[in-house]
Amino acid sequence: MKSGPVNPAVEANFDGLVGPTHNYAGLALGNVASAKHAEQPSNPRSAVLQGLAKMKALADLGMAQAVLPPQERPHIPSLKRLGFSGKDAAVLRKAYSEAPALLAAMASASSMWTANAATVSPSADCADGRVHFTPANLATHLHRAIEPETTARALHAIFPDPQCFMHHQPLPATPQLGDEGAANHTRLCTSYGAPGLELFVYGAAGEDLPHPSRYPARQTLAASEAVARLHGLDAARCHYAQQRPEVIDQGVFHNDVIAVGNREVLLYHEQAFEDPAALRDWVRRALAAAPEPAREPVFVEVAAAEVTVEDAVHSYLFNSQLICPPDGSMWLVAAQECAEHPRVWSALERMVADTANPIAGVKLFDLRESMRNGGGPACLRLRVVLNEAERAAVNPKVWLNGELHGQLSAWAARHYRDRLVLADLADPALLDESRGALDELTQILGLGSLYDFQR
Numbered sequence: 410m411k412s413g414p415v416n417p418a419v420e421a422n423f424d425g426l427v428g429p430t431h432n433y434a435g436l437a438l439g440n441v442a443s444a445k446h447a448e449q450p451s452n453p454r455s456a457v458l459q460g461l462a463k464m465k466a467l468a469d470l471g472m473a474q475a476v477l478p479p480q481e482r483p484h485i486p487s488l489k490r491l492g493f494s495g496k497d498a499a500v501l502r503k504a505y506s507e508a509p510a511l512l513a514a515m516a517s518a519s520s521m522w523t524a525n526a527a528t529v530s531p532s533a534d535c536a537d538g539r540v541h542f543t544p545a546n547l548a549t550h551l552h553r554a555i556e557p558e559t560t561a562r563a564l565h566a567i568f569p570d571p572q573c574f575m576h577h578q579p580l581p582a583t584p585q586l587g588d589e590g591a592a593n594h595t596r597l598c599t600s601y602g603a604p605g606l607e608l609f610v611y612g613a614a615g616e617d618l619p620h621p622s623r624y625p626a627r628q629t630l631a632a633s634e635a636v637a638r639l640h641g642l643d644a645a646r647c648h649y650a651q652q653r654p655e656v657i658d659q660g661v662f663h664n665d666v667i668a669v670g671n672r673e674v675l676l677y678h679e680q681a682f683e684d685p686a687a688l689r690d691w692v693r694r695a696l697a698a699a700p701e702p703a704r705e706p707v708f709v710e711v712a713a714a715e716v717t718v719e720d721a722v723h724s725y726l727f728n729s730q731l732i733c734p735p736d737g738s739m740w741l742v743a744a745q746e747c748a749e750h751p752r753v754w755s756a757l758e759r760m761v762a763d764t765a766n767p768i769a770g771v772k773l774f775d776l777r778e779s780m781r782n783g784g785g786p787a788c789l790r791l792r793v794v795l796n797e798a799e800r801a802a803v804n805p806k807v808w809l810n811g812e813l814h815g816q817l818s819a820w821a822a823r824h825y826r827d828r829l830v831l832a833d834l835a836d837p838a839l840l841d842e843s844r845g846a847l848d849e850l851t852q853i854l855g856l857g858s859l860y861d862f863q864r
């Protein structure tokens with residue numbers, strides 16, 4: 410079996426818990442799965458249990474695994490801000506009859522995809538030696554642009570100690586500063602606790618550079634540069650790479666739909682970047698200059714002749730997680746759809762057999778409810794590298810172990826519906842059920858009064 414050394418700092422995964430209003434409203438422009446499943450019935454209970462099963466499996470492998478809470482939806486304060494007045498039931502009724510698209514936007518469970526919650530830099534990379542968080546402004550889509558305020562509150566509640574953790578405000582929500590968080594940010598390193606390379610991938614940088622013509626480029630260069638400045642990153646260890654506009658137009662709305670990095674490994678599709686050779690050169694040079702014992706970077710490039718961009722978008726091969734359990738081995742955590750796609754599956758078999766990379770095997774998960782909205786394994790998690798002291802400073806109740814998994818599974822079974830269609834979003838009973846569920850959740854996770862309805 411392929412293996413590597415044991416790491417003192419860990420990379421923890423903070424997975425988003427799917428909220429009680431998980432539904433298919435076709436809200437995400439340029440996200441092929443979201444458009445394809447628009448208006449189909451969803452199953453929120455299965456969705457949350459599928460996510461919890463992945464979390465439990467990773468925790469059982471010895472990974473540091475935690476939970477991020479869902480947001481309050483439908484979000485009545487946002488609907489009121491748009492002029493729908495009266496009691497909650499009246500607000501829902503009016504929004505549904507006058508502007509159903511606005512109601513759908515304010516009822517999305519999109520906060521489950523926590524790879525878009527924030528960009529996080531480990532303390533080893535930051536000038537002040539703290540872990541830095543910048544919540545993403547998610548400026549390109551209305552249903553996501555309402556997330557950052559509550560995301561910031563949740564991050565404060567989970568990472569409270571100012572000696573270890575530094576929280577920035579989201580960037581101003583303008584198209585010039587569109588920021589979608591960690592989905593366009595990869596860290597490469599020789600070991601998690603050592604200073605690493607921070608790789609930012611952007612889709613837009615003004616009109617002068619090539620840009621997509623069909624779909625929006627969600628991540629801007631200006632936002633990534635601002636995040637790097639805020640986090641106090643060493644400029645020599647940051648790199649900004651442009652996504653190929655053509656792949657954005659084929660449904661690669663975030664870089665994590667076409668590339669994933671972990672430790673010294675970068676797995677990516679041949680057509681992911683405008684200039685992959687320049688990127689590889691930079692990584693080689695920057696990693697060689699690392700203060701830690703050298704580890705050569707490993708580039709696992711998948712050729713378009715083997716897996717097309719369309720195959721990648723449909724299977725979410727690159728939206729896999731690359732993880733290292735405590736024994737230092739490396740595994741790919743992939744969506745079941747990868748095994749159902751013959752070209753993708755043979756590419757994975759080849760990759761695992763190839764001794765030039767450390768990937769020891771593939772672990773498959775059924776995440777169909779999230780996948781139908783364009784969210785694979787990697788979308789569902791926010792990675793946070795933590796040393797021992799930082800790990801001890803995290804709100805202890807969010808760590809997922811067997812007990813919390815059991816508690817949350819029972820909680821979901823009690824509160825979540827097993828079928829939801831768009832008309833249900835106007836049902837005042839759904840709002841009450843969701844609030845009841847979230848109220849109990851804040852107690853289970855020790856989060857205090859996180860939600861507007863609790864304040």
Ligand code: SUG
Nearest residue numbers: 434435436437440443522524592788
């Ligand atoms: O922003 N889907 C999300 C999926 C996010 C996936 N995240 C990463 N790739 N990191 C999005 O496109 C669909 C909601 C709907 O259509 O109802 C949605 O928002």
